[in-house]
Amino acid sequence: MSATWLSDVDEELSTGEAAPEPTVVTIDETLTSERLDRYLTTRLPHISRGGIQRLMREGCILVDGKPAKPTQHPVAGQTVEVTWLAPRELEAKPEDLPLDILFEDDDLVVVNKPAGMPTHPGHGHEGGTLVNALLHHCAGSLSGIGGVVRPGIVHRLDMDTTGCLVAAKNDAMHLGLAEQFKEREVDKRYHAIVCGRLPNDEGEIDAPIARHPVNRKLMSVQHGANRNARTGWRVIERLANSTLVDATLHTGRTHQIRVHFKHIGFPLAGDALYGTKATAQLAGDTGVRAERQMLHARSLAFTHPRNDEQLSFEAAWPSDFERVLHELRNAKTNS
Incomplete structure (x- = not known):
C-alpha cells in the first residue's frame, strides 16, 4: 500500500531554492x-x-x-x-518539549496537541514541532515512512488546532493506521466555536474542497473539484452571537472544518485565514475575542492494527477555548 494519505493535507516543505526578491x-x-x-x-x-x-x-x-x-x-x-530567508533543507531533530500523552504502547502514541505547535517541520517552523517532541520522547523510535521531516506522522492538525493526534512508532503500525484513515474508518470528532447562531440543530456539509485558484495558501469550496469533502455537525450550545458545535469529519481535506463552516456563513471564531471579519464582528458585538481558531480535536477512535482492539480517546478543552466559551456564555451583545 502506498502511504500517501498525508499528501492531501501537507504544506510544501523547504527545497533549498534561492530566496525570492524582497x-x-x-x-x-x-x-x-x-x-x-x-x-x-x-x-x-x-x-x-x-x-x-x-x-x-x-x-x-x-x-x-x-x-x-x-x-x-x-x-x-x-x-x-x-526580505525573505532562503529555504533550508529540513531534518527533524529531537527536542525535549512537554507532551500531554493520552495513550502509549510499543506501537503508537496518542497525544493532546497544544495550540501553537506545528505537527511537523515546515516553512518557518524548523523546530518546536510535535515531531521534534516525539523524537525525543520516543528516543527516535518512530516510523520512517514520513521521511526525516515527519517520522511517525499519519495525520496532522493545523498549528493552532488542539487535541487528539496519533503517531506510529514503526512502519507496520504506520501502514495499518494510514489504511484506516484512507478507508475513513477512523472516527474524528471536533468541537468548534463558530461565529453566528446556527438556526438548525444539526446538519451536514457536502461540498468539494480544493486549493484556492488565486491564493494558494487558502482552500475553498469549488464545485466540480474531484476531492469530495463531507462534514457532519450538531449544535452543542448556542452562545452570544456564536455556537458551540460538534463536528465529525467523514473526509480529511486541508482546513476542511474551517472551510466548510465559512462556506455556510458561520466561520470559526479566531480563524485568521477564513474568519477575520466575522471574528472582529463577534468581538465588537460581545467584547469576546478569540486569538486563534477555536477548533479542538475532541476525540479520536480507531482499531489498533496489531491486536484489533477498539481504542477511543478524548482530549479536554484547552484553557483558552474554555475561556472564550465561558465569556460567550455570559456576554451581553450589542446587536
Whole structure:
C-alpha cells in the first residue's frame, strides 16, 4: 500500500531554492485594534503568521526602515519591506518539549496537541514541532515512512488546532493506521466555536474542497473539484452571537472544518485565514475575542492494527477555548 494519505493535507516543505526578491507592502488603512503580524497574513497570504513572526525576529521585516514588532498596529501610509530567508533543507531533530500523552504502547502514541505547535517541520517552523517532541520522547523510535521531516506522522492538525493526534512508532503500525484513515474508518470528532447562531440543530456539509485558484495558501469550496469533502455537525450550545458545535469529519481535506463552516456563513471564531471579519464582528458585538481558531480535536477512535482492539480517546478543552466559551456564555451583545 502506498502511504500517501498525508499528501492531501501537507504544506510544501523547504527545497533549498534561492530566496525570492524582497516584497514591499503599503498599508492602506490604520487599524488600531489589529496586530501587524495578523494584518500581514492578509497581505502576504502565502506565509503563515508564525512565519511572519519568525521573519520579524530575524529582522527581515521593516516598517518605514525600522525593525517591525508583531504587536504594533498598521498605520495608513506606512511601507513594509519583507526580505525573505532562503529555504533550508529540513531534518527533524529531537527536542525535549512537554507532551500531554493520552495513550502509549510499543506501537503508537496518542497525544493532546497544544495550540501553537506545528505537527511537523515546515516553512518557518524548523523546530518546536510535535515531531521534534516525539523524537525525543520516543528516543527516535518512530516510523520512517514520513521521511526525516515527519517520522511517525499519519495525520496532522493545523498549528493552532488542539487535541487528539496519533503517531506510529514503526512502519507496520504506520501502514495499518494510514489504511484506516484512507478507508475513513477512523472516527474524528471536533468541537468548534463558530461565529453566528446556527438556526438548525444539526446538519451536514457536502461540498468539494480544493486549493484556492488565486491564493494558494487558502482552500475553498469549488464545485466540480474531484476531492469530495463531507462534514457532519450538531449544535452543542448556542452562545452570544456564536455556537458551540460538534463536528465529525467523514473526509480529511486541508482546513476542511474551517472551510466548510465559512462556506455556510458561520466561520470559526479566531480563524485568521477564513474568519477575520466575522471574528472582529463577534468581538465588537460581545467584547469576546478569540486569538486563534477555536477548533479542538475532541476525540479520536480507531482499531489498533496489531491486536484489533477498539481504542477511543478524548482530549479536554484547552484553557483558552474554555475561556472564550465561558465569556460567550455570559456576554451581553450589542446587536
